[in-house]
Amino acid sequence: MSFGCTRFALCNLDLSINAGETVALIGPSGSGKSTAAWAIQGLLPQNAQVTGSIRLCGEEVVNAPEKTLARLRGHLVSMVPQDPVAALSPVLTIGRQMQEAAKGQPRQAIVDMLSRLGLPPEFCHRYPHQVSGGQLQRIVLGQALLCKPQILLADEPAAALDSTTRTAIIQFIKDLQCELGFALLLVTHDTQILEGWAAKIVEIGEAVSLPKVQSTNQSFPVETLRVSHLSKTYPRVKALESINLQLKTGARLVISGESGSGKSTLAKCLAGWETADSGTVEFSSRKPQLIPQNPGESLNPFWETWEVVAESLRIQGNSKPDRKKQALLWMDRVGLPNHLTSRKCGTCSGGERARLAIARALLACQCDQQTPATLIFDESFSSLDLNLRAQILNLLAQLQQHWPLAYIVMAHDEQLSQNFASQRLTMQQGRLSA
Amino acid sequence: MIVRRLLRRLLHTILLLIVVSAVWFALLAASPGDYFDLQRLDPRVSPETIQKLRVDYGLNKTWPIRYLDWLRSVTHGDMRVSIVYNQPVTQLLPPRVANTLLLTVAGTLLAWAFAIPAGLWAGVKQNTSIDRLFTLVAAVLIAIPELLLGILLVYWVATNTHWPVGGMHSTRTNSFTDVLQHLLLPAIVLAAGLFPVLFQHLRTSVAEASSAPFVRSAKSLGIPPHRIWLRYVLPVAANPMISLLGLSIGGLWSSSLLIEVIFGWPGLGPLFVEAVMAKDTYLVLTPVICSAVVLAIGNLLADLFLLWNDPRIRTTAA
Numbered sequence: 102m103s104f105g106c107t108r109f110a111l112c113n114l115d116l117s118i119n120a121g122e123t124v125a126l127i128g129p130s131g132s133g134k135s136t137a138a139w140a141i142q143g144l145l146p147q148n149a150q151v152t153g154s155i156r157l158c159g160e161e162v163v164n165a166p167e168k169t170l171a172r173l174r175g176h177l178v179s180m181v182p183q184d185p186v187a188a189l190s191p192v193l194t195i196g197r198q199m200q201e202a203a204k205g206q207p208r209q210a211i212v213d214m215l216s217r218l219g220l221p222p223e224f225c226h227r228y229p230h231q232v233s234g235g236q237l238q239r240i241v242l243g244q245a246l247l248c249k250p251q252i253l254l255a256d257e258p259a260a261a262l263d264s265t266t267r268t269a270i271i272q273f274i275k276d277l278q279c280e281l282g283f284a285l286l287l288v289t290h291d292t293q294i295l296e297g298w299a300a301k302i303v304e305i306g307e308a309v310s311l312p313k314v315q316s317t318n319q320s321f322p323v324e325t326l327r328v329s330h331l332s333k334t335y336p337r338v339k340a341l342e343s344i345n346l347q348l349k350t351g352a353r354l355v356i357s358g359e360s361g362s363g364k365s366t367l368a369k370c371l372a373g374w375e376t377a378d379s380g381t382v383e384f385s386s387r388k389p390q391l392i393p394q395n396p397g398e399s400l401n402p403f404w405e406t407w408e409v410v411a412e413s414l415r416i417q418g419n420s421k422p423d424r425k426k427q428a429l430l431w432m433d434r435v436g437l438p439n440h441l442t443s444r445k446c447g448t449c450s451g452g453e454r455a456r457l458a459i460a461r462a463l464l465a466c467q468c469d470q471q472t473p474a475t476l477i478f479d480e481s482f483s484s485l486d487l488n489l490r491a492q493i494l495n496l497l498a499q500l501q502q503h504w505p506l507a508y509i510v511m512a513h514d515e516q517l518s519q520n521f522a523s524q525r526l527t528m529q530q531g532r533l534s535a
Numbered sequence: 536m537i538v539r540r541l542l543r544r545l546l547h548t549i550l551l552l553i554v555v556s557a558v559w560f561a562l563l564a565a566s567p568g569d570y571f572d573l574q575r576l577d578p579r580v581s582p583e584t585i586q587k588l589r590v591d592y593g594l595n596k597t598w599p600i601r602y603l604d605w606l607r608s609v610t611h612g613d614m615r616v617s618i619v620y621n622q623p624v625t626q627l628l629p630p631r632v633a634n635t636l637l638l639t640v641a642g643t644l645l646a647w648a649f650a651i652p653a654g655l656w657a658g659v660k661q662n663t664s665i666d667r668l669f670t671l672v673a674a675v676l677i678a679i680p681e682l683l684l685g686i687l688l689v690y691w692v693a694t695n696t697h698w699p700v701g702g703m704h705s706t707r708t709n710s711f712t713d714v715l716q717h718l719l720l721p722a723i724v725l726a727a728g729l730f731p732v733l734f735q736h737l738r739t740s741v742a743e744a745s746s747a748p749f750v751r752s753a754k755s756l757g758i759p760p761h762r763i764w765l766r767y768v769l770p771v772a773a774n775p776m777i778s779l780l781g782l783s784i785g786g787l788w789s790s791s792l793l794i795e796v797i798f799g800w801p802g803l804g805p806l807f808v809e810a811v812m813a814k815d816t817y818l819v820l821t822p823v824i825c826s827a828v829v830l831a832i833g834n835l836l837a838d839l840f841l842l843w844n845d846p847r848i849r850t851t852a853a
Contacts, residue, residue, distance in 0.1 A: 141750075171757070171760060173757075175758070179756050180752070182748070182751075182755070188752035191749075191771070192765075192771055193766065194846075198765075201756070201762060202758065228847070230846075230847055244756055245756065328643075421574070499598070
């Protein structure tokens with residue numbers, strides 16, 4: 102399977118799923134897991150060339166006419182895509198989109214599905230941008246299940262969920278699998294959720310466990326960030342309620358909390374992406390840099406990678422060779438190979454794009470070693486596999502030894518907060534608690 | 536919320552009108568001579584009479600003072616008197632504005648009527664022969680200036696057919712069909728200027744929306760193709776077109792002034808040219824202000840449509 106004629110996304114994958122069976126497809130990011138899932142439905146971009154054979158209940162998918170494929174999709178095979186934000190139309194209500202997927206089932210079926218996913222029925226009237234990433238992930242799952250498929254393709258169905266919800270959702274998928282008897286192809290980099298579940302595991306590449314990051318003692322911690330009485334209300338939701346926070350260099354603050362508890366809003370208010378209703382955010386020198394929830398979406402797909410990484414230098418008026426040199430340096434430090442420099446961002450994998458965004462933020466803060474800076478990560482690690490995540494966390498720890506940096510990490514990942522955090526806080530309905 | 540938005544927009548429009556009219560006033564004042572310089576060549580008019588006329592029309596004052604005088608009287612609904620026509624501007628305007636509006640609306644409707652089906656078709660069937668044909672037509676139309684196209688069309692129609700090519704009425708008839716016949720050619724030229732812009736935007740936005748990730752997801756759920764088109768692709772593709780609607784109305788109004796001159800259409804265009812030639816300041820200002828007002832109304836309409844179509848904008852506005 103290859104795109105255009107230069108790069109192979111996936112080579113020689115052999116896979117078979119029996120009715121009602123669960124098969125897990127695992128591997129590091131960029132190994133072509135998602136590509137395989139889309140190929141099964143014949144939904145790869147037009148410039149993709151697929152060779153070989155994919156058979157769904159005896160029907161050939163490779164090079165099949167669009168009409169045949171449209172007939173197969175939905176009732177025979179449906180998919181939970183990796184990025185739930187991009188998977189929903191921004192101008193239709195959630196209820197409307199679920200109704201489209203339900204194809205004529207009564208409205209009660211949709212409300213039932215929402216409540217089984219732990220979401221209240223008034224979500225029907227909300228638009229995707231009014232709902233958090235984790236909630237969207239559940240909605241996308243609900244859509245795929247409303248189709249009552251014989252094969253469900255789930256691409257990282259639990260990546261954006263906090264641990265409590267994740268366990269509940271995985272149990273929910275298992276229950277429904279028993280009830281409806283569909284076969285499941287689970288695409289994931291998280292080997293933990295597979296325990297006692299997948300009958301067959303197909304591996305692309307190799308998985309590595311997360312090593313413990315050594316905590317370092319900064320000699321003179323300086324205060325970088327002070328937040329007092331920060332509040333923010335959206336038209337229907339109270340997102341932040343009187344947040345107080347102090348941060349010194351060398352700190353690694355992990356804020357955990359269920360999806361929809363206001364973590365993203367806090368991150369945006371701290372970085373100045375959103376204006377709070379009341380309260381103050383004081384920072385010692387440089388505005389905190391935010392690496393967003395879907396870092397890949399914050400990169401211009403038509404720019405070459407080095408241009409994106411060094412954009413802050415262009416604003417400061419640095420020359421092109423200098424910008425390229427700096428960009429290469431930082432891309433190397435976040436573990437991106439050299440040959441990636443001349444590629445367009447749009448052709449990079451999800452993990453590579455996450456690292457590009459991190460490199461860009463680090464470069465924007467690096468300018469002066471004397472001035473403290475704060476980096477905020479909003480679930481930026483959830484799309485990385487364990488191997489890369491460990492590399493990035495190690496890198497972040499190393500950077501703290503050289504530069505006066507403080508990190509705030511919004512995460513639902515328990516393991517991350519155990520190994521990485523120097524401070525831990527929990528967020529619940531817009532309030533912070535220890 | 537919407538009321539506040541409207542009020543703010545109204546305030547912006549008023550500021551815009553003040554700036555635009557001041558700039559025109561200054562430009563006209565900066566160009567040498569005035570209306571009475573031509574009269575001076577006539578030996579029958581004595582220099583004293585001309586001097587007296589100048590004082591009567593207030594032309595002896597500097598332009599900022601004249602401008603402030605004009606502003607003051609405009610707030611009382613008096614647009615002053617045209618020197619050329621020796622008539623109040625407010626009496627000259629209504630029939631002219633109505634004629635220009637008729638032409639603009641006809642041109643807009645014609646352009647959209649062709650651009651919507653062509654753009655949708657080309658966006659869906661990209662890189663097919665139909666798409667290439669439409670794209671070629673659009674490229675040719677965008678390359679030909681409307682002025683040239685108008686003159687060529689007048690020449691060809693006048694030499695080969697009996698179709699009316701100038702004015703708004705044939706002699707001694709005043710029927711609706713007669714006006715429509717006269718309207719057709721200028722409306723076609725107007726539409727030909729707008730069509731390529733609309734077509735290219737629609738083609739791109741349809742192609743973009745139909746390759747969006749949520750469309751792929753919708754396909755993977757087995758939603759039938761026609762519903763994907765109606766529910767998923769079109770509402771998203773409509774957004775850039777709505778913004779364009781506002782601009783297109785304003786733009787067409789301006790280009791219709793030129794085309795009116797070519798086709799002898801009794802709208803604001805010929806009046807405007809005459810007024811500029813004669814340096815009839817108060818008369819020049821009216822088409823200028825009208826076109827700024829039309830642009831503002833067009834943008835306001837587009838804003839309201841966008842609010843209605845896109846929930847994300849509603850949230851930011853709230």
